[in-house]
Amino acid sequence: MNKYNLDKEHQITNKTLFDNRRKIMKSMISLPFIFSSNLFSMPSRQKLKFNKDIEYSTNEETNTIKQITSYNNFYELGSGKRDPMLNANMLQTNNWKLTIDGLVEKPLVLDADDLIKKFQLEERIYRLRCVEAWSMVVPWIGFELKRIMDIVKPLSNAKYVAFQSILDREHLPGQKRNILNWPYQEGLRIDEAAHPLTLISVGLYGQVLPNQNGSPVRLIVPWKYGFKSIKSLVKISFVEKEPICTWNEEAPNEYGFYSNVNPHVAHPRWSQKRERRIGDFRKRDTLMFNGYSKFVNNLYDNMDLKKHF
Numbered sequence: 478m479n480k481y482n483l484d485k486e487h488q489i490t491n492k493t494l495f496d497n498r499r500k501i502m503k504s505m506i507s508l509p510f511i512f513s514s515n516l517f518s519m520p521s522r523q524k525l526k527f528n529k530d531i532e533y534s535t536n537e538e539t540n541t542i543k544q545i546t547s548y549n550n551f552y553e554l555g556s557g558k559r560d561p562m563l564n565a566n567m568l569q570t571n572n573w574k575l576t577i578d579g580l581v582e583k584p585l586v587l588d589a590d591d592l593i594k595k596f597q598l599e600e601r602i603y604r605l606r607c608v609e610a611w612s613m614v615v616p617w618i619g620f621e622l623k624r625i626m627d628i629v630k631p632l633s634n635a636k637y638v639a640f641q642s643i644l645d646r647e648h649l650p651g652q653k654r655n656i657l658n659w660p661y662q663e664g665l666r667i668d669e670a671a672h673p674l675t676l677i678s679v680g681l682y683g684q685v686l687p688n689q690n691g692s693p694v695r696l697i698v699p700w701k702y703g704f705k706s707i708k709s710l711v712k713i714s715f716v717e718k719e720p721i722c723t724w725n726e727e728a729p730n731e732y733g734f735y736s737n738v739n740p741h742v743a744h745p746r747w748s749q750k751r752e753r754r755i756g757d758f759r760k761r762d763t764l765m766f767n768g769y770s771k772f773v774n775n776l777y778d779n780m781d782l783k784k785h786f
């Protein structure tokens with residue numbers, strides 16, 4: 478064995494050792510990383526059966542389950558971004574009933590089991606753009622609101638749809654104070670409600686909704702600011718007149734009835750031109766109708782969107 482071989486062997490041994498050490502180090506680094514991203518201590522929830530939608534889903538990277546469940550707006554559970562996660566167990570979801578009534582041929586009451594068994598569920602990966610200039614991408618699971626409309630059959634004088642969240646002053650910490658005029662209410666024009674993008678969501682990331690995201694059933698309207706996507710729904714009513722919407726009632730000059738995502742119309746206190754995707758450092762441009770223009774443009778033909786913001 479010459480010096481050269483010895484050296485070579487020495488090098489090989491060192492390289493193997495080095496590689497092994499690297500592997501061990503890497504696994505030590507990735508362990509806490511795994512726990513801090515997708516597999517963090519989120520209790521497992523009921524799994525859902527669903528098809529994957531490709532027509533309306535974005536192929537952008539989804540936010541992690543941790544981001545989606547720890548940075549929320551749900552004033553019933555508190556007004557801080559972490560409050561809904563910290564107070565999640567204060568939302569009582571047992572024996573949930575969703576009533577669909579008003580100007581319809583056949584009113585309907587659905588319980589939580591109906592909501593996940595009566596309808597063919599789909600995964601829709603949607604961008605959600607909050608009025609506060611941040612956004613997320615979420616793999617929602619649900620079905621089109623239109624499926625409910627096909628069952629209840631709205632009458633011809635039904636022009637709008639009114640949505641109402643749970644009222645439970647005894648348990649919900651945010652409802653012990655009048656920070657908003659409870660219950661939280663929202664509304665859509667009937668053609669917006671019937672649009673295929675408008676989703677009734679019962680889950681995300683393959684399982685039923687976590688409480689902080691609006692368990693057991695919520696609305697998702699991806700081309701409008703996030704506050705239109707009302708959580709923990711107890712009532713959907715078909716009505717003739719434009720319904721009261723909580724944030725519009727609270728500050729009509731700041732939050733319009735339509736609240737379509739529109740980079741050309743600033744909020745009175747900040748621009749809506751850019752947004753920060755949760756988890757990103759850099760800001761990105763906000764897209765008209767949150768990037769859903771080709772699907773929803775025609776809903777607003779001949780409307781002045783600066784006036785009807």
Ligand code: MTE
Pocket residue numbers: 545548549550551552553605606607608642661689690691702703704705706707708709
């Ligand atoms: N629904 C109810 N009932 N109460 C709320 O406070 N906040 C809205 C909307 N739905 C809210 C609500 C706002 S401002 C946003 S941005 C979205 O929920 C946030 O949904 P997420 O927490 O699932 O991301």
